[in-house]
Amino acid sequence: MPGSVITVRRDQAETLLARIYLWEIVKGCVITARHFWRNLIGYMIGRRRTFVVNWPEEKVGYSPAFRGMPVLVQMENGAERCVACGLCEKACPTDCITIFPEEVGDGIQRRPKVFDIAIDRCMFCGLCEEACPEEAIVMSRRVEVASITKEGCLWHKEDLLTPASELPIRLGHIRNGYDRSPN
Amino acid sequence: MPKGTTVLSAALDAGIHVPHYCFHPKLSIDGSCRMCLVHVEKAPKLQISCNTAATDGMVVKTDTPAVLEARKGVMELLLVNHPLDCPICDQAGECKLQEFAFQHGRGYGRTEDVRRKAPKRTEIGPRVVFDQERCILCRRCVRFTAEISGTRELAVLNMGDRSFISTYPGQPLDNPYSINTADICPVGALLSTEFHHKLRVWFLNETPGVCTSCSRGCNVNVGGYKDRVWRLTPRRNDAVNDTWMCDHGRLNIDYVNDERRARGAALRTATDGFEELPFALAIRRLADWVAEVKAQHGPQSVAVVASPQLTNEEAFLLRRLVRDVWGTSMLAVPVPMGEGDDFLVRPEKAANGRGFADLDVPGASLDQVLDECTAGRVKLLYVIGSEMLSVAGEARVRRALSGVERVVNHDILPTTISDHASLVIGGCTWAEKSGTYTNFEGRVQAIRAAISPPGGNLTEGEVFARLIASHGGASEHFDADRVLRAIAASVPAYGSVTPEAVQPGGVATGDAAQPAA
Numbered sequence A: 001m002p003g004s005v006i007t008v009r010r011d012q013a014e015t016l017l018a019r020i021y022l023w024e025i026v027k028g029c030v031i032t033a034r035h036f037w038r039n040l041i042g043y044m045i046g047r048r049r050t051f052v053v054n055w056p057e058e059k060v061g062y063s064p065a066f067r068g069m070p071v072l073v074q075m076e077n078g079a080e081r082c083v084a085c086g087l088c089e090k091a092c093p094t095d096c097i098t099i100f101p102e103e104v105g106d107g108i109q110r111r112p113k114v115f116d117i118a119i120d121r122c123m124f125c126g127l128c129e130e131a132c133p134e135e136a137i138v139m140s141r142r143v144e145v146a147s148i149t150k151e152g153c154l155w156h157k158e159d160l161l162t163p164a165s166e167l168p169i170r171l172g173h174i175r176n177g178y179d180r181s182p183n
Numbered sequence B: 001m002p003k004g005t006t007v008l009s010a011a012l013d014a015g016i017h018v019p020h021y022c023f024h025p026k027l028s029i030d031g032s033c034r035m036c037l038v039h040v041e042k043a044p045k046l047q048i049s050c051n052t053a054a055t056d057g058m059v060v061k062t063d064t065p066a067v068l069e070a071r072k073g074v075m076e077l078l079l080v081n082h083p084l085d086c087p088i089c090d091q092a093g094e095c096k097l098q099e100f101a102f103q104h105g106r107g108y109g110r111t112e113d114v115r116r117k118a119p120k121r122t123e124i125g126p127r128v129v130f131d132q133e134r135c136i137l138c139r140r141c142v143r144f145t146a147e148i149s150g151t152r153e154l155a156v157l158n159m160g161d162r163s164f165i166s167t168y169p170g171q172p173l174d175n176p177y178s179i180n181t182a183d184i185c186p187v188g189a190l191l192s193t194e195f196h197h198k199l200r201v202w203f204l205n206e207t208p209g210v211c212t213s214c215s216r217g218c219n220v221n222v223g224g225y226k227d228r229v230w231r232l233t234p235r236r237n238d239a240v241n242d243t244w245m246c247d248h249g250r251l252n253i254d255y256v257n258d259e260r261r262a263r264g265a266a267l268r269t270a271t272d273g274f275e276e277l278p279f280a281l282a283i284r285r286l287a288d289w290v291a292e293v294k295a296q297h298g299p300q301s302v303a304v305v306a307s308p309q310l311t312n313e314e315a316f317l318l319r320r321l322v323r324d325v326w327g328t329s330m331l332a333v334p335v336p337m338g339e340g341d342d343f344l345v346r347p348e349k350a351a352n353g354r355g356f357a358d359l360d361v362p363g364a365s366l367d368q369v370l371d372e373c374t375a376g377r378v379k380l381l382y383v384i385g386s387e388m389l390s391v392a393g394e395a396r397v398r399r400a401l402s403g404v405e406r407v408v409n410h411d412i413l414p415t416t417i418s419d420h421a422s423l424v425i426g427g428c429t430w431a432e433k434s435g436t437y438t439n440f441e442g443r444v445q446a447i448r449a450a451i452s453p454p455g456g457n458l459t460e461g462e463v464f465a466r467l468i469a470s471h472g473g474a475s476e477h478f479d480a481d482r483v484l485r486a487i488a489a490s491v492p493a494y495g496s497v498t499p500e501a502v503q504p505g506g507v508a509t510g511d512a513a514q515p516a517a
Helices: A016-020 A022-045 A087-091 A127-131 A168-177 B007-013 B065-080 B096-104 B140-147 B180-184 B247-251 B279-297 B312-325 B353-358 B366-374 B387-392 B394-402 B416-420 B460-470 B480-490
Strands: A070-074 A097-104 A109-118 A137-139 A161-163 B037-040 B128-130 B154-157 B164-167 B190-192 B205-210 B219-225 B228-234 B265-268 B274-277 B302-305 B380-384 B406-411 B423-426 B435-438 B443-447
Touching: A016 A022, A087 A097, A087 A127, A127 A137, A137 A168, B007 B037, B037 B065, B065 B096, B140 B154, B140 B180, B180 B190, B180 B228, B205 B443, B228 B247, B265 B279, B274 B279, B279 B302, B279 B380, B279 B406, B279 B423, B279 B460, B302 B366, B312 B353, B312 B435, B312 B460, B312 B480, B353 B435, B366 B387, B366 B394, B387 B394, B387 B416, B394 B416, B406 B416, B435 B480
Parallel strands: A070 A161, B302 B380, B380 B406, B406 B423
Antiparallel strands: A070 A137, A097 A109, B128 B190, B154 B164, B205 B219, B219 B228, B265 B274, B265 B423, B435 B443
């Protein structure tokens, strides 16, 4: 009931039943068991009243504005769009991006030699995507990136490269949001 | 204010900001960029302040609406053909065009024409690349090669909006000071090949320091990031290097970032391998060896060869350790000699030979030490640095080392000396320690640690302090400032040298303290 306030009086002497504590445990077990059975029976007869997603077998759909982990956009020729300008590295509030550039071919263009994202530090804020002048780093829809090692949390350039064809929703969304093309 | 001072110089000295591109304090006046326009009272039009002499009673205004509008106009014209490639331009972050476009520009372009196309990368010299699209024709580089290096490789060819900077055919920009043109270039047109596409400059921590490649001691900014030194750039000091430095000194940083740098300390095992051991044990071991050798063969059987790249503070502690605590006079400080020139480069290829001499550190010549080693009279040789290899030659050093029972090598890289060593202690470079150097004319200048040493190496000063402590001396950590005060108290010539006084331009001692005749 919104707005109702329960005042907890810890200084009041508790009843004997509460002090024995066993009865309270039984009460808690009954509540849990009631939810379990209700959910299981509902699942078997196909009429569930509790909202449950059986992850990872079931997944929910995300909105177009959803921000998963940042990835690097790969062009059709396999190269990255990134020119290693370092603006995302500078914009990143958690300092999780590390870039070292290198020259490409004729020495005019450049690309990242090292592009590492410490995904355990990333907070999925999307400022890197907003800073990027090349639409080269975008927030994917990928969130299941947990790892049990520190090394597993460090994503290198090869791991981050994602073909542009796999990112149509987000690319469309940011073109609506902060388009950098003239006019 | 001396006669002939320009309005711009006077304004800059007074701390008044007047934007400018072509003006440089160490070059002649060009007046080509038109960015420094100011309002001079009673003058019919705006004047360029870089080429207007300041006179008594002159009234100059730098922020009238007409001046601001003129700056906007100049910026707009400079930007008409400037490429929009700041994200991949190495100058971005320290670019005057960016800064002034931000401060004085309009914020948007009014032209619809396609920007001019020009060669994006010309190797105009072995160490400098040129991007013609970015050039704003301020001619600083042309004046540098004409007035400072005197080599005259660069010129402006063609006229009007077709003009461009170029070298003469068959004459690349290849003088010992060529990268200075990249420094003075206000935009990203001239860039150092070495630093090209290496790192965004805003990630660099610029620590004021001193170049150690010769005894001139050019003032530099040490650009450190992620425990690497990425570049050196000259820092203005009119008493030493103006705003210049030589290419060799600037590029002589690879050994700092070398993968093979000695990390920690290692002891040679019976099977001729090396076994790592903590610094405390290595220092204890060296102290024990010295005590043992001294007891058996007398103090003169212990010899030390020290590097003239050590700071004054370290030299002072080394003198106390070797001459007073160990009691041996066999302490040589070989200074490598090379070519000098009549501008900045000095023949002594070490930072602190003068400091070692001023503090009276050397007690013997390298020849004496090596001869004693070859004759087998030296039982323990403690080598700091590897300068003796280039001074005496590999063969002679190898012969001398094979006559010594125990060689202790305290260095940053593996060399012939560490091949012979029983104990190897990893050292620190100038980028990793604080202290002072004395340049060839006696100017004491400070360096500060820009990066942390590899493998947790102790600085040489800390090792010397702990060695003194393990021989029963006062146990205290190495603090460069405290040692410098001790030097000032005990060396008369360094009486005025205090940690506060050496920042930022250094303190003159000896001949340098005398006014120029």
